Amino acid sequence: MTLVAPDPTRTVPLPLREQADVRDRWLTQRLLDVLPGLMDRAGIDLWLIIGREGNEDPVLATLLPATWLSARRRTMLVLHRSDDGVTAVAVSRYPVGQFLPAWSPEDAHCDLSTEESQWAEVRRIVEQADPRRIGIDVSGTFALADGLSHTEHGRLVEALGPYADRMVPAEELAVGWLETRLPEEIRALHALNRLVHQVVAEAYSPAALTPGTTTALDLAWWLRQRFHDLGVEPWFHPVVSLQRAGVPLVEERGALLPAMLYGSVIEPGDLVHCDVGITSLGLRTDTQRNGYVLAPGETEAPAGLRAAMRAGNRMQDLTVAALTVGRTGNEVLATARAAAAAEGIDADVYSHPVGFHGHGAGPAIGLWDEQHGVPGAGDYPVHTDTVYALELAVRRPVPEWGGQCVRMALEQGIARTGDAVEYLDGRQTQLILIPGG
Template identity: 70%
Template sequence: MTATLQQVPLPLREQAEVRDRWLAHRLTALLPGWMDDAGIDLWVLVGREYHEDPVLSTMLPATWLSARRRTVLLLHRTAGGVDALAVARYPVGVFRSAWRPEDDDPAATQGDAQWAAVRRAVDDAAPQRIGIDVSATFAHADGLSHTDHEQLLAALGPWAERVVPAEELAVRWLETRLPEEVAAQHAMNALVHTTIDEAFSRAVVTPGTTTALDVAWWIRQRFHDLGVDPWFQPTVDVQRAGLPGVHEDLVVEPGDLVHCDVGLRTLGLTTDTQRNAYVLRPGETAPPAGLVAAHAVGNRMQDLVTGAMVPGRTGDEVLAAARAGAAAEGIDGDVYSHPVGHHGHGAGPAIGMWDAQGGVPGTGQAVVHTDTTWALELCVRVPVAEWGGQVVRMALEQGIALTAAGVDYLDDRQTRLILL
């Protein structure tokens, strides 16, 4: 782990420097191989201000908070690597400018002149296969808008016959993590875990007074004060003996099982975490044995999923193997794990969804790769004797990295209930 990434968040200027360094490395060291694997020698990305292609937005300079006017990026696979070109009104970071609007015919509209510049760049590249971001499976790879799609094809002329979907390439770009990015996600998960520990403490929760919703808003405010952003509204819920179900609108009371689901964003990366706490009753020093056992079953379900995460398997194959292992051990649970990277629900294979335990059409057929990070998300249902046999839904979610060495828990997983 690099010294600068051992703690987050970094000051904004340092974040920009780190992100731009990552981008330059990915373009030069990784993209050529991915383009070869996908059989694409020219990748064209188009986005307009406030309507960015999800992939294009990850290639913009860190100081760009959106595209500017229409931004067109062309990535040309050459014998020496990838030639990164920008056909845009303004310079685009490490991309070499392929258009000088001031050189255009003053009578031409800027839109026509820009598309003409795109055509000239394509003529120069003379590609065999042109990748564009259209996909019926992954929203992340479907970022080319209808209007830009039509105008791009018109500008390409005869080259339009060589256009193919760039889905495989877009997913690899988004799902793959550099070692430094994994280090950053370790630190990000540590920050999340520390924040949850603080939220699930008497410094924040006064049993009998504080509601689950109060705790959720405290977490969101804490993220804001720390200088990081949530990528979804935090949720906190309660399960209670004698009150079946999961509830987000209750006052927290002694004897409750309290659960949270939170995720933050910084450095262009995200986290997704769920943890559980028990509110001690007066005189108690430990949770009921049944809740402890239920959490241990959840940890065992995690082991079954990570053990099934073999590179080369599809998400559906991982799901089937994990569920078969659970069935053999008598575990009642669901698996709905997903990649996490630039996006919280990231590009890459879905390993189940809460409402699709038999496999996920489309995204479940994607293949698991190394150098990816995941939210290991699942739940188990266990009857608790101390609660009169009431079934508790123990939900866990933990960041993990999958590398050639295997699965690494990001800042370790929860193996014991937090005591509140």
């Protein structure tokens, strides 16, 4: 299967060596074009990112060369904002990609240990820069912005002496760095989402699914193996669930959820739902798609299920309309739910940022079990040049199922750019029809 990327001369996934070249080029561009504005917005003129091998700051991983799969020993990165842009310096035992080397153990004074010399160099850089506010990665709200360990924090305070009083949480800066996407990254996410859509379509076909034999768990493993064979890996194990007439939804923590998971055999007349996410080029996707297994004599899904899909698409429209720059995640949630109530749509919204991480840093727009707002993460505002998994569900009775309620869950990648929101490789508007055998 050939999977064509936005550039018709390329395919995704790229070979690993080419991926590394692309990721390093993106990092250079992000340091030059994205980071200065983010530091200005956060009011931080020097940012310290510090991590030890085996316990890396999540932000650190996004700043390392593509060939570095972890920190090396203790890796310290210093990003200094000046009138000329951002100076990126590494205080590390080994050279760190695009970062200027500022120290080596061979330069240590005879009266200092290697470790003491490394911390002393950080102090020297800070003294020379004389920053007003020193950002460090500590956050009670966003785990991805809370990567400075207790030990490293203590050592940093000791090393900086009086300059430690200038340390402030870099939460806004770290989240901005993690959530902001380059135009080329968004184009790559179009291609990665296209790959997901094509593989799910293949899964919902006789190539992978035999009604009466294949279980939900079989299909989940087929999806994982297929992505692996294509050269991409999941960031979570695929989930497949079923809904069918006579098997009502079950209540869990105030939400109605499908009762049939994992070992259930897929039968004609079933609504099949999958949730998959892959990672490539340092970016991640998060997608849900729905298929219907045709029963004998059927050529299309029951009208009630098709109406549920239309209601889900309408809920996507309402949520996208609410996703305006400057609104907080909680405000987006409240606006979308109010619009849904006005139209008589029974829906839950639980969308989230996606990019370097599947459940990324940025505004939380509800949780499946928190529909009245998310304290902390839900108070963060929407910014432009960001990507989200537009995740939600609607509930509707299906007349053909005796009025039984169906939960139509949708999840689709979207990009918030300028004044527009674009669906990454389009959204699902019709159920995928699966031959009933």
